Amino acid sequence: MTSSDPDVTLMLRVRDGDTEALRELIERHQRAVINTIHRAIGDAWEAEDLAQRVFLQVYRSSKRYKPTAKFTTWLFTITRNTILNEHRRRNRHPADSLDALQEPRDEDGAGWQAPDSNVRDPAQAAVERELQEKITQAIRELPEAQRTAVILCRYEGLSYEEIATVLGCSVSATKSLLHRARQTLKEKLRGYY
Amino acid sequence: MSCQRVRNQFDARLDGRLTASEQAAFDAHLIGCADCRSEWGAYSGVWQMLGRDEGIEPSIGFAERTLRRLNEPPVVVHGWAWGRPLRWAALAASIIALGVGAWSRHERMLDQKRAEVYARMRQADYLEDYDVIANLDKLKEDHSL
Numbered sequence: 432m433t434s435s436d437p438d439v440t441l442m443l444r445v446r447d448g449d450t451e452a453l454r455e456l457i458e459r460h461q462r463a464v465i466n467t468i469h470r471a472i473g474d475a476w477e478a479e480d481l482a483q484r485v486f487l488q489v490y491r492s493s494k495r496y497k498p499t500a501k502f503t504t505w506l507f508t509i510t511r512n513t514i515l516n517e518h519r520r521r522n523r524h525p526a527d528s529l530d531a532l533q534e535p536r537d538e539d540g541a542g543w544q545a546p547d548s549n550v551r552d553p554a555q556a557a558v559e560r561e562l563q564e565k566i567t568q569a570i571r572e573l574p575e576a577q578r579t580a581v582i583l584c585r586y587e588g589l590s591y592e593e594i595a596t597v598l599g600c601s602v603s604a605t606k607s608l609l610h611r612a613r614q615t616l617k618e619k620l621r622g623y624y
Numbered sequence: 625m626s627c628q629r630v631r632n633q634f635d636a637r638l639d640g641r642l643t644a645s646e647q648a649a650f651d652a653h654l655i656g657c658a659d660c661r662s663e664w665g666a667y668s669g670v671w672q673m674l675g676r677d678e679g680i681e682p683s684i685g686f687a688e689r690t691l692r693r694l695n696e697p698p699v700v701v702h703g704w705a706w707g708r709p710l711r712w713a714a715l716a717a718s719i720i721a722l723g724v725g726a727w728s729r730h731e732r733m734l735d736q737k738r739a740e741v742y743a744r745m746r747q748a749d750y751l752e753d754y755d756v757i758a759n760l761d762k763l764k765e766d767h768s769l
Contacts, residue, residue, distance in 0.1 A: 450691060457687040465686075466679035475680055482682075483690045490694060559676070566677050584639070585674050591639070610635050617670045624669035 438502035446493040457486050460503070463587055464510050470582050471514045473571055481517055485510050504593045511579055511597055518575070562623060569619040577612035580605055625653045627660050634667050 438459070444452035464485050469478035488509050496505075570578055576598055583589040583597060595605040630653045636642050637650055654661045 450694065453694075454687050454691055457690055461682045461686050462679065465682050469680055470677070478680075479683060479686060483686075483693060486690050487693055487696075487698070491698060562673075563677050566674055570674070581674070585671065586677075586679070606635060609639075613635070613638075613667065613671060616674070617666055620670050620673065621666075624666070624673045 436498070436502060439498040442489075442493065442496055442498070442502055445490060446496050453486070453490055456489070460506060461486075463503075464506065466586065467507065467510050467582055468514055470567060470570055470586070471578060472517060473567065477517070481513050482510075485513050488513070500596060501593060503587075503589070504596050507583060507587070507589070507593075507597045514579075515575070565620060565623060569616055572619070573612055573615060576600075577608050577615070580608040581612045581616070584609055625649050627653075627657060630654070630657075630660050631663060634664065637664075638668060638671055 438456065441452045441456045441459075445456065461482065465478050465482040468481050468485075469475055472478060472481070485506070489506065492509075570581060573581065579598060580594050583594045584591075589597070591602045591605045591609075595602045598605060598608070600608075630650055633642060633646070633650055637647065642650060654664055
């Protein structure tokens with residue numbers, strides 16, 4: 432991996448202590464990291480808190496950083512490990528996770544700010560919101576490796592090879608995970624497509 | 625192309641990994657096969673539907689808040705790599721401690737028993753009688769031995 436990758440260039444500057452380079456990395460990847468976590472754990476506030484920890488880990492690991500792979504592969508590996516740690520923590524302290532399930536609500540009850548989808552009809556908006564909740568719930572119920580593979584493939588556009596690196600498995604195992612996940616989602620969301 | 629082969633290519637087709645000729649053969653099969661067309665519709669439809677989850681936007685100032693945390697100490701994930709072995713070690717130590725305690729108590733009881741028996745033997749005059757010692761009948765009457 433060469434310095435023609437702008438993320439690698441920025442990361443090498445972070446390694447030298449450049450916090451402005453870190454800011455730029457955060458701004459480039461914050462949405463991807465926050466949403467990867469949010470799709471896995473379901474709470475927007477906690478997703479941001481955990482995303483911050485991901486970037487703090489990036490900073491703390493910067494002295495050991497070597498550009499042997501794409502930066503995003505390394506970033507999503509840290510993200511996945513952070514999610515796994517959070518799941519373990521919730522399993523040890525289930526009472527904490529009950530509080531975490533309370534999503535913040537605004538006055539309209541719309542919850543965390545989603546991008547404007549140009550849906551003007553309130554009834555249609557309600558149907559759309561229900562559908563999105565069904566989708567996120569179905570993804571969240573997948574086994575961890577399948578869920579991670581789906582999120583990284585469908586939403587972050589990672590290749591099989593990159594996903595395999597994040598998951599620590601082979602490319603053929605990654606294909607198998609995706610196939611099983613798609614079959615499961617097809618059954619869970621039957622009637623919605 | 626057989627239906628099985630086409631269905632085995634669903635993932636590759638979804639992920640854009642078919643060559644141009646493979647894709648042409650795939651599409652041609654779907655045109656002529658209602659079952660595969662229906663299966664493909666379901667398989668690709670759910671994958672497309674996932675795209676309707678557009679995600680959330682980071683809150684304003686996320687980067688700034690993150691940078692302000694740079695100097696805080698790292699979160700200790702309470703030795704998750706050590707937690708389970710430590711718990712097993714503690715359990716093993718407890719069992720060993722209980723075992724040692726029980727054995728020690730048993731030994732003390734045995735010692736006390738022996739002391740009582742020896743005390744009775746010292747007081748038993750018949751132990752100086754050769755006839756008694758020879759047949760041990762008298763000793764058997766003392767169930768303590």
